[in-house]
Amino acid sequence: xxxxxxxxxxxxNNYGAELQAFALHHKLKLMGxxxxxxxxxxxxxxxxxxxxxxxxxxxxxxxxxxxxxxLKWLDKYSAFKYPxxxxxxxxxxDDFHKKHTALSPVYKSYSDLYNAKLEYDNYIVGSDxxxxxxxxxxxxxxxxxxAPESANKISYASSFGVGHVNETYHPQYKEWLNNLNHxxxxxxxxxxxxxxxxDKDATHVVDPTLLLSKNEWGxxxxxxxxxxxxxxxxxxxKNKYAExxxxxxxxxxxxKIIRVCKNEMPLEPDDKILNIRDFxxxxxxxxxxxASVVLTTSFHGSIFSLIFEKPFYxxxxxxxxxxxxxxxxxxxxxxKERLLREGDEVNLDKLNDINFEEVKRKLDKQIGISTExxxxxxx
Numbered sequence: 143x144x145x146x147x148x149x150x151x152x153x154x155n156n157y158g159a160e161l162q163a164f165a166l167h168h169k170l171k172l173m174g175x176x177x178x179x180x181x182x183x184x185x186x187x188x189x190x191x192x193x194x195x196x197x198x199x200x201x202x203x204x205x206x207x208x209x210x211x212x213l214k215w216l217d218k219y220s221a222f223k224y225p226x227x228x229x230x231x232x233x234x235x236d237d238f239h240k241k242h243t244a245l246s247p248v249y250k251s252y253s254d255l256y257n258a259k260l261e262y263d264n265y266i267v268g269s270d271x272x273x274x275x276x277x278x279x280x281x282x283x284x285x286x287x288x289a290p291e292s293a294n295k296i297s298y299a300s301s302f303g304v305g306h307v308n309e310t311y312h313p314q315y316k317e318w319l320n321n322l323n324h325x326x327x328x329x330x331x332x333x334x335x336x337x338x339x340x341d342k343d344a345t346h347v348v349d350p351t352l353l354l355s356k357n358e359w360g361x362x363x364x365x366x367x368x369x370x371x372x373x374x375x376x377x378x379x380k381n382k383y384a385e386x387x388x389x390x391x392x393x394x395x396x397x398k399i400i401r402v403c404k405n406e407m408p409l410e411p412d413d414k415i416l417n418i419r420d421f422x423x424x425x426x427x428x429x430x431x432x433a434s435v436v437l438t439t440s441f442h443g444s445i446f447s448l449i450f451e452k453p454f455y456x457x458x459x460x461x462x463x464x465x466x467x468x469x470x471x472x473x474x475x476x477x478k479e480r481l482l483r484e485g486d487e488v489n490l491d492k493l494n495d496i497n498f499e500e501v502k503r504k505l506d507k508q509i510g511i512s513t514e515x516x517x518x519x520x521x
Contacts, residue, residue, distance in 0.1 A: 145262050148166055148178070149286070150268030165350035168354065170520075177244070181246045182254075183251075190250060200275050267285065267298070269300060276304070295324075297322050302332050324518075328348065332466075347508070374433035375438075376438040377457070378440065407419070445471070459484055480496070
C-alpha cells in the first residue's frame with residue numbers, strides 16, 4: 143500500500159493543535175490510506191534545536207520574538223511551580239498520541255528533517271497556521287521542500303492565519319506554493335492570497351477536526367463526570383469582557399463556570415471559576431461534550447462548539463482586525479452573530495437560538511468538498 147506522511151504542528155501542549163493533527167491522520171486511516179505524522183518538532187517545542195537554516199526568512203518582529211521568549215519562560219515557570227499538575231497534563235497529552243496517532247521518529251531540527259531519507263508516496267502539509275508570515279521559523283518544511291521532487295505534494299487546510307501577506311514576501315511564497323501539486327486552505331482569505339501570489343486556484347476546505355463526526359469524537363473522549371450544568375470557559379488569557387459575559391450567563395442560568403486552562407497556571411484569583419489545569423485532549427473533549435454553554439476565544443474552541451452542538455459565543459479582540467479564521471468559519475455556517483468583538487452588547491434572550499440541523503447541513507456540504515479534495519489529491 144502506498145504511504146502518506148503528514149507534517150503539521152503538534153507536541154506544543156495545545157488542545158487545538160494536537161486534535162487537528164490527529165484528526166487528519168485518523169480521517170485518512172478511516173478512508174483506507176496508510177499514513178503517519180512526520181514528527182518534526184515545531185519551533186516552539188522546548189526540545190526543538192534552532193540553527194542557522196531554521197531562522198525565519200521573514201524577519202520576526204521584536205514584539206513577536208519577545209512574545210515567543212516570554213511564552214517559553216512561562217511554560218518552564220508553570221511546570222516548575224506546579225510540577226505534579228504539569229506532569230499529569232503532559233502524561234495525558236503524550237498518552238493521547240501514543241495510543242491514537244502513528245508518528246515517525248522525532249526530527250528535532252531543520253537539518254534532521256532534510257537529511258532524513260523519507261520514502262512516502264504522498265506528502266501532506268496539514269492544517270493550523272503553518273504559513274503564517276509571523277512564525278519565528280523557516281516555513282520551507284511546511285511547503286514540503288524536504289520531499290523528493292517526484293513525490294505527490296499536497297496542502298490540506300493549511301492556514302496563513304492573516305488576511306493578507308505583504309507583497310515584499312510574495313516571490314518567496316510563490317516559489318514555495320509552486321512546489322505543491324494540490325493546494326487547499328481552510329479560510330476564504332487564504333484562497334484569495336494563494337490566487338494573488340501564485341495564480342493557483344486553491345480549494346476552500348474545512349479544518350481537519352470537522353472531518354470527524356460528533357459520534358466519532360464521542361467514541362474517543364473521556365467523559366467529564368458532574369451532575370451540575372456548566373459554562374465551559376475556553377479563554378487563553380485574562381479577558382475582562384469574557385469574564386463579565388460568563389458571569390451574566392451564570393446569573394441568568396445558575397450554571398457554574400469551568401475554565402480549561404492553556405497550561406498548568408491558574409488564571410482566576412477567586413472561586414467563581416473552576417480552573418482545570420491538568421486535562422489532556424480526550425478529557426478536553428469530554429468537557430465539551432458535557433457543557434451547556436461555551437465561551438471561547440479559540441478557533442478550535444468554536445469548531446468543537448459546532449461539532450458538539452453547544453450554544454456558544456466566540457470573542458475576538460477589539461484591537462485586532464485579523465479574525466479571518468473565525469469570520470470564514472462563521473460565514474460558512476451563517477452564525478456571524480456568534481462572533482463577538484470585545485465590548486459588543488449581547489442579547490442573552492437568544493443564547494440558545496442556534497439551529498444545529500441547519501448548521502450541520504451547511505457543514506456537511508463543505509465536509510463533502512473537503513473529502514473529495516483528499517480523494518482526488520492522494521495517489
